[in-house]
Amino acid sequence: DQQVKQNSPSLSVQEGRISILNCDYTNSMFDYFLWYKKYPAEGPTFLISISSIKDKNEDGRFTVFLNKSAKHLSLHIVPSQPGDSAVYFCAASARWGGATNKLIFGTGTLLAVQP
Amino acid sequence: DSGVTQTPKHLITATGQRVTLRCSPRSGDLSVYWYQQSLDQGLQFLIQYYNGEERAKGNILERFSAQQFPDLHSELNLSSLELGDSALYFCASSAATGELEAFFGQGTRLTVV
Numbered sequence: 001d002q003q004v005k006q007n008s009p010s011l012s013v014q015e016g017r018i019s020i021l022n023c024d025y026t027n028s029m030f031d032y033f034l035w036y037k038k039y040p041a042e043g044p045t046f047l048i049s050i051s052s053i054k055d056k057n058e059d060g061r062f063t064v065f066l067n068k069s070a071k072h073l074s075l076h077i078v079p080s081q082p083g084d085s086a087v088y089f090c091a092a093s094a095r096w097g098g099a100t101n102k103l104i105f106g107t108g109t110l111l112a113v114q115p
Numbered sequence: 116d117s118g119v120t121q122t123p124k125h126l127i128t129a130t131g132q133r134v135t136l137r138c139s140p141r142s143g144d145l146s147v148y149w150y151q152q153s154l155d156q157g158l159q160f161l162i163q164y165y166n167g168e169e170r171a172k173g174n175i176l177e178r179f180s181a182q183q184f185p186d187l188h189s190e191l192n193l194s195s196l197e198l199g200d201s202a203l204y205f206c207a208s209s210a211a212t213g214e215l216e217a218f219f220g221q222g223t224r225l226t227v228v
Contacts, residue, residue: 006157034216043117043205043219044158089158102148102171103207103217107157 003027004092006106014114019077021109023090026071030092034103035064035075038087047088048075080113087111118142121206121220129228133194136223140187140208146170147189148217149181152203164189196227 031052036044050057091103118141149161160173164183183189207217
């Protein structure tokens with residue numbers, strides 16, 4: 001059962017345009033969401049996160065939007081740059097107790113930004 | 116550099132063998148997670164340790180086991196290896212509380228032949 005879904009395996013955008021990466025989840029217990037970026041032969045790198053008490057979080061060119069009723073989140077990159085080309089993973093977590101808990105990852109979206 | 120160190124970077128072994136993957140978390144992080152990434156797959160959660168204790172378990176096979184030592188480094192043991200175990204194995208660590216962002220190592224690429 002895939003609790004976190006990224007239905008677009010790939011996305012191609014022009015440099016300078018907006019990239020929108022989507023993610024859906026099924027578990028209503030998830031209350032924290034993260035985006036990771038991964039280059040080939042490297043580990044995933046944390047990009048941006050959002051708590052379920054918010055609907056938007058912005059960090060420079062990256063903005064994450066959360067729609068709890070639709071169980072949907074999206075990552076917007078504006079403007080897109082060729083260096084943004086990577087695989088983007090959406091991840092979700094549910095906090096239980098006081099310690100950090102496991103992240104459930106989607107299958108990733110390969111973003112290609114064309115110069 | 117995430118601060119998480121995994122060794123070895125590459126491992127080639129034969130079916131039926133046993134291997135040990137090692138992870139040193141970021142300084143001060145108490146939680147260690149192991150993930151498996153097979154070809155064209157997402158990151159599958161295997162197991163989490165927190166301050167030496169098993170905290171959460173995912174779809175980890177019985178042939179696989181892990182532990183976290185008093186110095187907080189962790190080892191993932193894979194035994195009776197099969198061709199299908201070939202994958203990238205990532206370790207991640209995070210602080211004890213207040214932070215859910217996990218920091219990943221560069222991974223160990225395991226090839227079973």
